[in-house]
Amino acid sequence: MVVVLMDYPSPEVSEPIYRIGEKLRVVAKEAYWWRVRSFQTGKENYIPNSHVAKVYHGWLFEGVERQKAEELLLLPANRVGSFLVRESSRERGQYSLSVKHRSVKHYRIFRLDNSWYYISPRLTFQCLEDMINHYSDSADGLCCALTSPCLSGTTQPPDASPAAPPVVMRRNFDWNKVDRKQLVSTDSCSENMVSYGVRNSIAAYLSFSGDQDAAQTKADNRKKKSKSVYALPENGLPASGYEDDF
Structure with missing residues (x-):
């Protein structure tokens, strides 16, 4: 893209x-x-x-200068906390983080000899994605927490596949009012109550499973994050001291 x-x-x-x-x-x-x-x-x-x-990745812009990053972030489609990471057009592998706040703030991203990244020297990250995830959870010295990539709210492609319709569960189903004949019906094409009952049960199960999966995914992300983030002792300069001027 x-x-x-x-x-x-x-x-x-x-x-x-x-x-x-x-x-x-x-x-x-x-x-x-x-x-x-x-x-x-x-x-x-x-x-x-x-x-x-x-x-x-939706947020890493190649060859965008500081002034152009400000123009993009100040477009109406962006809100406070919208951000982009820009790679220098002069030096490959050199990055800066630009964030929309009251104005657009810029932070130089430094790279260690072991290829880990940091904005504030007290907190280093194994990759840029880990850095973005961390500052999306907390501002931690930046002007604000990161909310969404620059221009992420723009219109989706016209040929995009439509989203699957949501599962709608009826709450007024009463098994006591079901005729036994409907439960044992073998007519698979009929709109009998057992077919609805099965759908109802499946919908409830999927809803529960989805919640469990989401919770597990969040826990796994926390474990992964703990392995890819290293905090140094509190003797470094704050992140706000690293706003760049170029």
């Missing part, structure tokens, strides 16, 4: 086909021109590759 960095064509030339912040899918690459299709409108056309930035 790529994100448009500036209106194209320029409004001074003609009505833009693609607007800043619009998400595009790359259909084909032809030297400096890429054929893309808009997730929002479905329009397919060519755009210079200098007008877009590649996005990974």
